[in-house]
Amino acid sequence: MTSRPAINVRRILEDLGSSVLDVAVPSGDLDAEVTGVFIHDPADGQPIPPGGLLLGVGVTGPRRISDLLEAAGRSVALVVKHPVTVDDEVRATAARTGTTLLGLDRSASWTQVAALMRAMLAGGAPAAADDVPDDLFALANAVCALVDAPITIEDRSSRVVAYSERQDKADPSRVETILGRQTPERLRRLMDELGTYRAIYRSLEPLYLHHEDIFRTAIAVRSGDEILGTIWAVTREELSPARKRALTDSSKMVAMQMLRARAGADTPRRLRAGLLSAVLAGGQDAAAAAERLGVSGGHLCVLAAHLAEPGEPPAVEEDPVKRESERQRFSDTLALHLSAIHPGSAAALIGRVTYAVLPVRAPGDAEQRAVRVAESFLDRVGHRFTANIGVGTQAADLSEVPTARADADRALRVLRSRRASGTVAAYRAVQFESLLLRLADLAAAERQEPGGPYQLLLAHDAGHGSDLAGTLRAYLEAFGDVIAAAAAMKVHSNTFRYRLRRAVEISGIDLNDHRARLDAMLQMEIFR
Numbered sequence: 001m002t003s004r005p006a007i008n009v010r011r012i013l014e015d016l017g018s019s020v021l022d023v024a025v026p027s028g029d030l031d032a033e034v035t036g037v038f039i040h041d042p043a044d045g046q047p048i049p050p051g052g053l054l055l056g057v058g059v060t061g062p063r064r065i066s067d068l069l070e071a072a073g074r075s076v077a078l079v080v081k082h083p084v085t086v087d088d089e090v091r092a093t094a095a096r097t098g099t100t101l102l103g104l105d106r107s108a109s110w111t112q113v114a115a116l117m118r119a120m121l122a123g124g125a126p127a128a129a130d131d132v133p134d135d136l137f138a139l140a141n142a143v144c145a146l147v148d149a150p151i152t153i154e155d156r157s158s159r160v161v162a163y164s165e166r167q168d169k170a171d172p173s174r175v176e177t178i179l180g181r182q183t184p185e186r187l188r189r190l191m192d193e194l195g196t197y198r199a200i201y202r203s204l205e206p207l208y209l210h211h212e213d214i215f216r217t218a219i220a221v222r223s224g225d226e227i228l229g230t231i232w233a234v235t236r237e238e239l240s241p242a243r244k245r246a247l248t249d250s251s252k253m254v255a256m257q258m259l260r261a262r263a264g265a266d267t268p269r270r271l272r273a274g275l276l277s278a279v280l281a282g283g284q285d286a287a288a289a290a291e292r293l294g295v296s297g298g299h300l301c302v303l304a305a306h307l308a309e310p311g312e313p314p315a316v317e318e319d320p321v322k323r324e325s326e327r328q329r330f331s332d333t334l335a336l337h338l339s340a341i342h343p344g345s346a347a348a349l350i351g352r353v354t355y356a357v358l359p360v361r362a363p364g365d366a367e368q369r370a371v372r373v374a375e376s377f378l379d380r381v382g383h384r385f386t387a388n389i390g391v392g393t394q395a396a397d398l399s400e401v402p403t404a405r406a407d408a409d410r411a412l413r414v415l416r417s418r419r420a421s422g423t424v425a426a427y428r429a430v431q432f433e434s435l436l437l438r439l440a441d442l443a444a445a446e447r448q449e450p451g452g453p454y455q456l457l458l459a460h461d462a463g464h465g466s467d468l469a470g471t472l473r474a475y476l477e478a479f480g481d482v483i484a485a486a487a488a489m490k491v492h493s494n495t496f497r498y499r500l501r502r503a504v505e506i507s508g509i510d511l512n513d514h515r516a517r518l519d520a521m522l523q524m525e526i527f528r
Contacts, residue, residue, distance in 0.1 A: 007034050007120050009053070009077050009100055021104055021113075021224075024084040025091055028100035032076040037117045039110070040068060050074040053117065057110050062087040069093045069101070079113075081106045105224030116259060136162035136257050139250075146246040149217070149233040150174065153254055156229055157325055158183040161258070170234045173214055187214075201227050206247045208238040219247055221255045228258045269328070272335075273348040279357060280350075282402040290398060293346040295357055300401060301370040302392040303347075303356040304408035305334060307385060308421035327352060330385045337377050353412070355405065366394040367426045374424040382422055388415040391426040410434040440526045453507030453516070454523040460506050468503040469524075475500055476521050480511075 010030040013021055023030075035051030040059060048054055052075045056068050059080050066089045072078055077100040084103040094101050104113060136153055144151045144164035151164040152174070159182045167178055177183050183191075190211070191197055196218075200207055206219040217235045221228045231251055233239075239247065278289035280302070307323075307330055331349035338345040338356055347356035358373065360366040374389040381387075390411030392404035407427035414430040415423050417437060427434065442448075450458055457469040471489065474496075478485035486496035503509070510516045 024103040025094045025101035027094035028098050047073050048075045054078045056080040062090045066090050066093045069097055069099050075099050077102050079104050140164040143250040147233050147243045149235045152232045154230050158188055206244050219251050221251050223255050273350050276346055276348040280405045286398045295346050299360040300395040301358045301366050302404040302408045304390040304412045305354040307387050371424050371426050386421045389424045393427055436525045443526050450523050450527045453509035454520050456507045471499040472503045473524050
């Protein structure tokens with residue numbers, strides 16, 4: 001029989017998210033085990049057991065918070081709703097008792113938070129309350145009955161996660177949504193243009209929406225300030241006040257179910273990411289972690305994959321929740337692809353990068369095989385994800401994996417510095433560019449500045465509004481071909497020759513000296 005892993009304060013903070021729960025006074029040990037969740041009752045004089053997490057329902061103001069911290073005894077944390085007023089007395093009491101003070105978003109439900117925390121301590125998804133159906137489809141049917149309208153529940157990416165009965169009573173757009181398991185692209189674009197999603201996310205009540213032959217009532221599903229998704233009801237007219245209240249209350253139950261589903265899905269992901277991190281870091285835990293992941297021994301290759309960032313700033317600020325969801329879907333897709341074609345591999349999202357470790361049977365062409373695998377994957381998913389993948393050098397065994405991971409990161413950095421998209425690069429193919437980037441890092445860290453002829457050109461350009469440094473760059477990049485360099489600068493060849501003579505006069509560079517040319521070109525790359 002295996003015991004379930006201990007749940008600590010840090011884990012609860014990570015799972016609920018900073019938008020729901022954050023640290024107001026970090027005086028306790030965030031890694032302390034939480035043994036139970038208790039609700040403050042002023043009429044109950046029973047002491048809180050050691051390791052208890054106390055929910056200070058209705059407790060406000062520094063004096064009451066300080067008194068409750070004192071009474072909490074050996075609790076690991078006290079939770080009160082925002083705004084949390086912290087003064088010197090609160091800080092001193094928290095420090096003396098060793099109790100962490102946490103702040104809960106004021107729009108969050110105490111019942112919902114208590115249920116989620118207790119479910120985490122139980123080692124699984126929260127058990128449903130008696131009046132809450134045990135899955136989203138059943139809940140969608142219950143909401144349908146309450147508001148007398150067919151329902152869809154969608155996530156932040158407008159994907160349908162559940163729907164109710166009676167969809168045959170809906171319009172063609174709803175039927176299309178159900179069949180495609182996602183709001184059609186044309187409707188998503190229309191709602192973006194009309195500001196529909198922004199209006200729904202800002203409102204705490206259901207909104208009635210009507211455009212041409214589409215009639216909907218929608219409400220955001222939220223956990224504190226975090227938007228988890230939306231509920232959409234097909235309604236020919238605005239709901240009555242009673243049904244609006246029913247839909248609003250239902251959104252809270254849907255939020256609980258969506259959080260449960262997310263927690264259930266995230267548990268194996270977190271485990272996989274933790275094990276893969278141990279493999280990539282090397283050390284004494286690497287072998288055991290590799291065994292648990294099913295990564296076979298022998299020669300290995302490491303991939304580092306990253307969704308390409310937009311080349312230009314977007315017109316509308318990017319949604320960080322949506323972007324993180326895209327990263328996770330991309331990571332899951334890569335993991336599935338590799339498991340099908342490369343048994344014994346492992347992949348997981350770590351930070352913003354998806355790493356994969358691939359076993360290699362024939363070590364001679366390991367890196368090229370890994371490149372072909374990565375290119376095949378990007379070809380398959382290019383219509384959905386725009387990403388770059390760096391391939392590290394081959395690792396002969398687990399002890400060399402950290403170096404292979406570092407090389408994969410360096411190859412990926414080169415691609416990002418090029419603003420590439422949909423590209424794969426092996427480290428050995430971009431090694432020199434990587435070294436230049438690392439030299440640039442060293443120069444920046446030591447606050448080095450350009451010197452010699454190149455610095456003289458930069459100073460002249462700054463004072464005269466000229467571009468003689470650019471002229472020299474074009475000449476060197478064209479290997480001394482004046483016609484090609486002039487075309488690159490979009491000037492006449494005679495004009496280019498004149499500017500090049502001026503650059504030589506001002507800087508004193510000897511273009512016949514290969515070392516002088518190399519010095520200038522290296523500085524141009526390092527001091528961009």
